[in-house]
Amino acid sequence: MACGEFSLIARYFDRVRSSRLDVETGIGDDCALLNIPEKQTLAISTDTLVAGNHFLPNIDPADLAYKALAVNLSDLAAMGADPAWLTLALALTLPEVDERWR
DSSP states (O other): OOOOHHHHIIIIITTOOOOOTTEEEOTTSSSOEEOOOTTOOOOOOOOOOOBTTTBOTTOOHHHHHHHHHHHHHHHHHHTTOOOOOOOOOOOOOOSOOOGGGO
């Protein structure tokens, strides 16, 4: 199955909408819009994990998701930040996205 950006969002992520009041615009647009409280600083971490370098290409998607969260949460903890939101940078080179990725 060939997946473009919007079909990938619709198939795997569209059902994941934030109910948080501080998320003005979430997934499905060009960027997220977040309402940051006054006198607070926003810390952002996005580490890229590369198949064959950071994980095996046949990894279970749930295990990859766990690792992606863990490395970024670790970076935030190192800076003393409290996690509040999640962003995802995804690059797939798989010829097909199979049902394991649902």
